[in-house]
Every structure is written in C-alpha cells, then in structure tokens.
Amino acid sequence: GQNIDQPTEMTATEGAIVQINCTYQTSGFNGLFWYQQHAGEAPTFLSYNVLDGLEEKGRFSSFLSRSKGYSYLLLKELQMKDSASYLCAVRDGDYKLSFGAGTTVTVRA
C-alpha cells in the first residue's frame, strides 16, 4: 500500500508563492500526480512527475525526488481562485492512484 502525507492547511497572500510538500512511502511507484479540487467538485489534473526533477507548467511547478520519497507543488503569483484543496497522489504499477488527505490552501487579499 501507499502512505502519503501532506500538510492539512496553508494560508498565503494574493501574489505570493506557496509550496505544498508531499512525502510518500510506497510498495510500488509509477508516477506522482497533483490535483486541484474545489469544494463539491471533482479533482482536476495539475501535474505529473515520474522522473526526478522539476516540471514547470505556467504558475504551477512540481518537483520529485524518488530516492527521498518527496514531492512538492509550487504555486506562484497566487490568485484568489487558487483557494482550493490540493491532492498529492501516487500511482502504482497497476495504475491505481492513492491520494493524500489533501492540503487546503486559502489565499487572502
């Protein structure tokens, strides 16, 4: 199985940068995903890492270190609409996703 840890809540100011960390212990690794989920809605895909390093996608970047079992999602130039829950998910060899509990990010003006 997978054990995935991420902080419960984070608060940041509009225009700032926030980094959400995720650590995992896994019995099989086939990629790490970050999703954004607004209350009452389904998750939307943000990023995917399978190799070590940084993947940049506009205001969002994601980093992976497989040897450390560690990833982070970096949100730059925060906007009010970025207030949401951010889910770290690890995929195993059967393409099953195991999700962390999610980090609720609140962006303040």
Added chain:
Amino acid sequence: GAVVSQHPSRVICKSGTSVKIECRSLDFQATTMFWYRQFPKQSLMLMATSNEGSKATYEQGVEKDKFLINHASLTLSTLTVTSAHPEDSSFYICSAREREVEAFFGQGTRLTVV
C-alpha cells in the same frame, strides 16, 4: 482534453433502495475506469477498478455485492449502490485513463440516503 461525464450529479434516495451512477468517457475509449468515494473533508478512497469485459477488482473492505460495477463497453462503466443506507451517503467519483500521464475525473455524484 479528454472528457469524462458522470451522471447524476446529485441523487437523494430512500434507505433500502438502489441507485445507479453512470460514468462515460466521451471522446476516448477507456479500458479501465476507477471508482472512488470521498467523505467530507477526507481524501478520495479507491473503491474498485473497472475493466471492460471483465469483473471489477475491489479494494479491501469494499463489499462487491453492495457496490455492483458493470463495464459493458469501452465508454461506459456503472456503479450501483444496492440497498443503500445513510452511511453510504458520500461523494462518488469515477475516473478513466486515456494516456499514461493523466487520469480524467467525472464531475462526481453526491449521494444522500434518507
């Protein structure tokens, strides 16, 4: 991007009745679909993996006779909650995999059993 449509978005049913939830991949063929359940302020928990043309694979602790899954075609999987009880009230979400990188989620179904 690929679209996954889930229906209904909300359903209220009486205790003891059954509810069917549909998950369709609209512009791609999905040999594998996944069903998740999410309780308030908790993360998504995988319930089962649905494979076209074969029996679903259920996660530990999920009753296969209560949560019936049918994946009759490459674009449709259904989840039927049988003899629903108030504790089955939850947010049910499906996902379908098209490519290696992404899993696309349906809009989710809010089930309330009264």
